[in-house]
Amino acid sequence: MCDRKYAILGTGALGGFYGGKLQKAGLDVHFLLRSDYDHVKKYGLLVESKDGDFALPQVNAYQDIEKMPQCDVVVVALKTTQNYLLPKLLPPIVKNGGVVLVLQNGLGIEEEIAQIIGNVSIIGGLCFLCSNKVAQGHICHLDYGHITLGEYIPGYPTVGITDKIQQIAHDFHRAGIAIELAEDLLLARWKKLVWNIPYNGLSVILNARTDELMADMYTCKLVEQLMFEVAAGANSHGRNIPDSFIQKMLDYTVKMKPYRTSMKIDYDECRPLEIEAIFGNPIRQAQTAGASLLQISCIYNQLKFLDTKNQKQ
Missing domain, CATH: 1.10.1040.10 (N-(1-d-carboxylethyl)-l-norvaline Dehydrogenase; domain 2)
Known part of the structure; x- marks a missing residue:
């Protein structure tokens, strides 16, 4: 049984879907929310999915990062336009020696994370997902859903398949999320x-x-x-x-x-x-x-x- 604790920063179409799948599989997941906080705190999350609908009537929902427990894996599922928030969000919540899993699009994202926080492993995740948030706490998964994972090292050398990404991949596989491991994150x-x-x-x-x-x-x-x-x-x-x-x-x-x-x-x-x-x-x-x-x-x-x-x- 996995004892890794997960935090989801950004509980939208992507974070709500993957975080919901992880909790459904029995993992300990904690969600940071903003506008949806009151609704999700009261009613939980609803995921309509091509792979099968499910509801989580109770989730660990937070509006204040300081009230969240420190976690082994912090999943950054915010849009990159909100990355100015990360210097305040990441240091209080990620455990020393933990993992920051960056599920964002674009280039240079991991470099930004490395400038914010040290003594953590940074893993980049490329999500091939068709999913929308259609209402408060309500995610509609239309198609696909697999993630490519690769570990970040400064300068983006080819580092191969590390133990860290294998551990994360195991948890996501357990949640029914298809994972591809990349030797070269760049x-x-x-x-x-x-x-x-x-x-x-x-x-x-x-x-x-x-x-x-x-x-x-x-x-x-x-x-x-x-x-x-x-x-x-x-x-x-x-x-x-x-x-x-x-x-x-x-x-x-x-x-x-x-x-x-x-x-x-x-x-x-x-x-x-x-x-x-x-x-x-x-x-x-x-x-x-x-x-x-x-x-x-x-x-x-x-x-x-x-x-x-x-x-x-």
Whole structure:
């Protein structure tokens, strides 16, 4: 029996789903909430899922980080636009020698965590999940759900499969969550950007779901071009993404249920967009290696305009 204690920072579409699955499997899970706190404290969490619906009438819900117990594994499931909160959230809650599991999109995230807190292991997690929060404490899981895990070492060298990620993987497997272990976290992050950059960006700019982008020959071609440019960015850092992987991502999305991306939902709800983590950081990292990501830079500039305009409404 696992005696690791988990904290979930950000109980939304992602944190609520994975945290709920972990608790359902019998793990000790503690949830930090904001606007949903009163509802979840009273009624718990409800997860509608393609893998089977379930309800957790009682969960360990908190509104104040100082009232949460120290945990062995702290799961960061916030949007990267809220990472300014982490210097206050992480130090009180993660045990000395514990694990910070970063379930966020983009590049350079683990480096930010390492600057905030020391004497912990940092694991990056890439979530392939179609899930939305449809009401307070109510998560709707539409498709997929597996996570790729890789351990972070400064400079992002290839470190192989460590004991820490195997321990976390065991807990997630127990909860029915499919896990892939990555020997190279930086490569895994660039590979996730192959999907995130075209679909998140174009969904906002073109006001389209994933199925609409794939049904049109012109936008489908644009998606593919952006994917190859992401691969060029990865290559500038010595990471090779084969053409077969790009085709896999295109096929994967065609088969996916019609999906409004997380960035499109944020835009529709007038929330800040994760532009810097998903677009800005890859552009800057490629530039330092002498590569120019021209089409991605075009998407970046359009998103910055739309986001600024949206925030003024």
